[in-house]
Amino acid sequence: MLNKIYDWVDERLDITPLWRDIADHEVPEHVNPAHHFSAFVYCFGGLTFFVTVIQILSGMFLTMYYVPDIKNAWESVYYLQNHVAFGQIVRGMHHWGASLVIVMLFLHTLRVFFQGAYKKPRELNWVVGVLIFFIMLALGLTGYLLPWDMKALFATKVTMQIIESVPLIGVYLKTLIAGSADIVGAQTITRFFAIHVFFLPAALFALLAAHFVMIRKQGISGPL
Template sequence: MYSNFVKWLDERLMVTPLWRDMADHPVPEQANPSERVSAFVYCFGGVTFLLIISQFITGMFLALYYVPDIVNSYNSTKYIMTHVTFGSWLISMHNWGSSLIIIMVTLHMLRIYWMGVYKKPREGNWIIGVTLLLLILAFGFTGYLLPWDEKAYFATQVGVSFLKYVPFIGNALVKILQGGNSIGADTLTHFFALHVLFLPALLLTFLAFHFMLIRRHGISGPY
């Protein structure tokens, strides 16, 4: 009965043909599992994507209990760590995951650069990859303030101060992020909105273009 239901569902949603179309494509000889070292470096992008999924999942559960205001944000973070089942584990996964993503995406881009895969016709995907790296760094920056403790406050103050050196739009960018002339309640609200709404939307959009171009141009070996 279960197999009949799966078959019925698959015939209507066309999951198997879609999956086969995505999975069945040639890969470079160097990515063969028998070439253990070479094959490993081809996994950097996939591991990064799995970490992104992990961040989305842990972030959704954390958002169930987190309160984004200067009165309750610290206490809600503390509550998650001490009273929510697996709360401390979720926060640790989300915290360490943000660092691991930066490491893995950097390794992934170093592999792309080292092998020369950014060359024609993949220049556009290289630019998208750089944009994804910047978005991931923005995730880490906006998320750091959310616990609203002393370390997060002063670290954000230093980080935001660097933005004023951006040519032409630096001062305006600082005011937009801070929600005024100093870090306060509006800053926390802006950072939370960026972290859970704007940045995820941008990340998913650029990831879709990234995967589309990988599918179109294929996975390339060293040039």
Template sequence: MLAKLYDWVDERLDITPMWRDLADHEVPEHVNPAYHFSAFVYCFGGLTFFTIVIQILSGMFLTMYYVPDISRAWDSVFYLQNKVAYGQIVRGMHHWGASVTIVMVFLHTLRVFFTGAYKKPRELNWVVGVLLFFVILGLGFTGYLLPWDMKALFATKVGMQIAASVPFIGGWIQTLLQGSDIVGAQTLARFFAIHVFFLPAVLLGLLAAHFIMIRRQGISGPL
């Protein structure tokens, strides 16, 4: 059945060459763990992408139950955690996956730096990777407030104070993120929109650019 469906789609869109191009792409010997033990450090990029996919899928599930309102946010998280089938597992995956993603991005960045993979002709890809790192940090910061408990509230207040201390534009950044004089309903609504819509859109765009450049330039050589 699936083979017939694939043949039907392939006859109209000619998708087989695209899959062959991906499958036949040669991988350098130095990134094959069967030949070099140090090749495992080249897995950090793929593992990072895997954790990002987990975050996206689990986040889509969470948004079906979460209510971005200060009077109902905590209740919606409690309901998801205790009443929804497998809700505790999915929320746990999203919660711990956020920390794992940041760690994996950091390790991948270290690998790129210490192997010199940021040098010509991959400077632009290095810039994209650094931007990805900051976007993921932003996702972690904005997502921390969404449960709307005391820990999230006071942590976000500290974050707003740090943002306000930025020279020249600190006040503007604080107003943009906070939305009012206090961390309240406007802040929660803005953090939800940034976390669910704006930053994921930037993330997907940067990932696409990252993968396209890797495809064009290939995997960097050994140290």
């Protein structure tokens, strides 16, 4: 059945050369754990992407139940965790995955730095990777407020105070992000939700696409 569907699609779109080009792409010997024990450090990038996919899928599930306003945010999270089938598991995956993806991305960045993989001709890819790192941090920051509990509220207030301390533009930047220069409230949670679900993922997808295109074009960096 699957073969017939594939043949039907392939006859019209000629997809075989596309996936064969990916599947037949040779992997350098130094990243093969069977030949080099140190090759496991090259897995950090792939593991980071794997956790990112889990974050995206679990986040899509959470948005089907989450209500981004101060009256219903906490109740919607409580309902999801206690009354939706597998809701507690999915939320737990998203919660712990938010920390795990930062850890994996940090390890991947250390590998690239200490092995000199950021040098010519991969300087631009290093810049893209650093931008991805900042996007991930911003995703963690904006997502932290969404459960709307006391810990998230006070942590966000501290974050807003840090942003406000930026010279010259601090107050304006805080107002732009939080929706108010005075309080963390309804506008803040709405804006954080929009930034977390729409703006940052769009930037992340664009950067990841550029990252993978450059990796494919330049190849995996050589050993130390």
